[in-house]
Amino acid sequence: MSAFVAIFARELKLAARARAEWLMPPLFFVIVVTLFGFGARPNDPQLAAFAPAVLWVGALLAALLSLERLYRADQEDGTLEQLLVSGTSLSFAVFVKSLAHWLLSGLPIVLLAAPLAAMLGLPAAALGPLVLGLALGTPCLSFIGGFVAALTVGLPRGGALLPVLVLPLIVPVIIFGAGAVRAAQQGLDAGAPLYFLAAILTLTLTVLPWLAAAALRNAFE
Amino acid sequence: MPLLTADPLTVTRGDRALLRDFALRLDAGELVHLRGANGVGKTSLLETLAGLRRGAGTIVWQPADAQPHWLGHRNGLNPQLSPLENLRFWCGINGAATAAIAPALERLQLPPRARLRACRQLSAGQKRRTALARLLLQRRPVWLLDEPLDGLDAGGLALFAQLAGAHLAQGGAILMTSHQALPAPLQARELVL
Numbered sequence: 001m002s003a004f005v006a007i008f009a010r011e012l013k014l015a016a017r018a019r020a021e022w023l024m025p026p027l028f029f030v031i032v033v034t035l036f037g038f039g040a041r042p043n044d045p046q047l048a049a050f051a052p053a054v055l056w057v058g059a060l061l062a063a064l065l066s067l068e069r070l071y072r073a074d075q076e077d078g079t080l081e082q083l084l085v086s087g088t089s090l091s092f093a094v095f096v097k098s099l100a101h102w103l104l105s106g107l108p109i110v111l112l113a114a115p116l117a118a119m120l121g122l123p124a125a126a127l128g129p130l131v132l133g134l135a136l137g138t139p140c141l142s143f144i145g146g147f148v149a150a151l152t153v154g155l156p157r158g159g160a161l162l163p164v165l166v167l168p169l170i171v172p173v174i175i176f177g178a179g180a181v182r183a184a185q186q187g188l189d190a191g192a193p194l195y196f197l198a199a200i201l202t203l204t205l206t207v208l209p210w211l212a213a214a215a216l217r218n219a220f221e
Numbered sequence: 222m223p224l225l226t227a228d229p230l231t232v233t234r235g236d237r238a239l240l241r242d243f244a245l246r247l248d249a250g251e252l253v254h255l256r257g258a259n260g261v262g263k264t265s266l267l268e269t270l271a272g273l274r275r276g277a278g279t280i281v282w283q284p285a286d287a288q289p290h291w292l293g294h295r296n297g298l299n300p301q302l303s304p305l306e307n308l309r310f311w312c313g314i315n316g317a318a319t320a321a322i323a324p325a326l327e328r329l330q331l332p333p334r335a336r337l338r339a340c341r342q343l344s345a346g347q348k349r350r351t352a353l354a355r356l357l358l359q360r361r362p363v364w365l366l367d368e369p370l371d372g373l374d375a376g377g378l379a380l381f382a383q384l385a386g387a388h389l390a391q392g393g394a395i396l397m398t399s400h401q402a403l404p405a406p407l408q409a410r411e412l413v414l
Contacts, residue, residue, distance in 0.1 A: 002313065003313055003314050005313060006309065006310050006312070006313020006314055007310075007313070007314065009310075009313075010299075010302070010306070010310045013301075013302065013306065014299065014301055014302070017301045017302075017339075018301065073299070074299075076295075077295060077296070077297065077298060077299055077300060078293055078294075078295025078296055078297035078298070079297050079298075079299055079310075081273060081291065081293050081295065081297060082291070082297040082311060082314070084272070084273055085271050085272055085273060085288075085291045086314040086315050087288065087314070087315050087316055088314040088315070093314070220273055220274060221235065221274060
């Protein structure tokens, strides 16, 4: 069994055994977006204008819900020690764990986004950039969030600190993600913000696993 | 030729140096029992040798790319997963064959039903036996064990003595801490910190 399969399969097994924990992000996303719909006047055209921000902020907050446990459980039961002394590169393990986090909490949000956006009155032309933007942006949330989770794993109240540290780091993702949808709403080309999102994703995939691995090693000191 | 030499080694915890210019030599077939009061640096020394903690000094392994087995205070078992699943994960991240898991658990006398139960439902002794089974999944010359006897009953202690004895007889070496006496017939060189 390869290290990739071992780590990935373990994350999926743990998710299957703690369903409430992993059902929470998509459920939270649906609730937040739906409540915005209920809070506005019926058929309010303003709702469609706010839809990009509502959907992106909802996606971000939903992704934050499951981040704290990403490394904390491994640290508490000693699995992190075994990973540190194993033959597997820690940055690779971090990469696989963040990828699994995206599959479990980010991908459902990407899939739910289109029907929720239609409910908020987003025009059909903007649905493509929204889904594409979330497909590029939600992995950024998992990898940036994973890095911050690694930074705070050794702190006694790291859970409280995590959102405070994550939020400033993901501002560019929100700006370009929501910007792509707004551009499509106005009939403009959504390509530029999506390219920026792709660039941010490339940067997070290539740099953050190494930084997160260094943070995890440091947490042991 | 010793399997492990550390000379000199400075062991730190945070910004505090626990051991300065410490010297250690671990030969093949040798069991070294680290002893000392709480907080003196036994665990930190083992963690430094395992590569978990940064230390200053020289650590030489024979062969140079040798990787020790590490068993810390914590068992390294996820409570939601069964012993089998936890050990499969360990095999995956260490490139060990999963075929060795069943014989290892058999040798540690973990009941078949307990192998499939989530680790949170196992007793402390059964979890420790599962963690000890890792030592049999991949042949590594040096075992670094931090309080490996914790939670073991008389049968577990006898099993540990068998495992350790067989490992030493095959030319392996063990560096371990324990606040209790080692089970017979293990003979150790005591190193008091």
